[in-house]
Amino acid sequence: MRSLRALPAALVGTATAVLLAACGSSEPAANGQPDTASAPAATTAGPVTVTDDRGTVTLDGPATRVVSLEWGLTENLLTLGVKPVGEADVKGYNTWDTVVPLDPSTADVGQRGEPSLEAIAALDPDLVVTTTDLSEDVIKQIEKTAPVVALRGSDAKDPIGHLRRTLDVLGDATGTAAKADDVLAAFDQHVADAKAKLADAGKAGAAFAMADGWLSDGEVSVRMYATGSFLGGVADLLGLKNAWTGAGDPDYGLATTDVEGLTKIGDATFLYVANDTDGGDAFVDGLSDNAVWKGLPFVKGGDVHRLPDGIWMFGGPASAQAWIDATVSALTA
Secondary structure, three states: OOOHHHOOHHHOOOOOOOOEOOOOOOOEOOOOOEOOOOOOOOOOOOOEEEEOOOOEEEEOOOOOOEEEOOHHHHHHHHHOOOOOOEEOOHHHHHHHOOOOOOOOOOEEOEOOOOEEHHHHHHOOOOEEEEEOOOOHHHHHHHOOOOOEEEEOOOOOOOHHHHHHHHHHHHHHHHOOHHHHHHHHHHHHHHHHHHHHHHHHOOOOOOEEEEEEEEEEOOEEEEEEEOOOOHHHHHHHHOOOEEOOOOOOOOOOOEEEEOHHHHHHOOOOEEEEEOOHHHOOOHHHHOOOOOHHHHHOHHHHOOOEEEOOOOOOOOOOHHHHHHHHHHHHHHHHO
């Protein structure tokens, strides 16, 4: 069974209603990723009201002590220069999202789907951020401790619009709205530069497919990133053609298939994510002797690329930029 750490909270099962008792601008830096070393001073002194996906939330002022219960939100906070005082599954975050690392000494408040109310309250936060994947009953319990901003994990109808809105809401809530604007401007420039590189290499409009996979009892399951996925949306900005034409789920734009299903892709560059802590590389360890896999055009043509570890598939501009760099490198190699 696939490690639950690799999935958004919505995809690891419904959270229980009872909480466990224990348990920037950022202009790109030299490595192409946002500089998150410091956050600007809050620009709003009075109460702050934001609109999340449950309604409106009013804070006494810009939040400075923030607890995050979902990794994509954590990445965005760090990109804005906001260091969470608490995080759900700190080790998991730093395994799966190394693009914007989190201080490993950050207080751990339990699992993303089952956070600890006691651990959250002990940190005296002025804001808790989560996704609507978390049970409404759990969110209401947390609200007895601190205000909660809850956003959808993604939106397959408009994944890039949702990326922008998420950063804007977090920027408003933490007094870093100006930095959010700068981060998004830097992201737009990164996209433009990548499109130019693809065009110069004769790869404008190139066909690709994006997947991850896992091994279970000797069988390989494959998860495809459809056009409505976060990374599918990023690829669309680059003008790339997603060779997986099937629809994904309405939130994350993901579709599950098997190796036979990959025959629908045809001639395209095949990109995939793996993590050695999650049972190994399903495509290498599980399919190296599979006749169907070996007969696929992109396998026969040597056009299969494992992307660098640590790019969170459900992140923000920082992960998107890292994915863009890896994808452009694969397509122009």
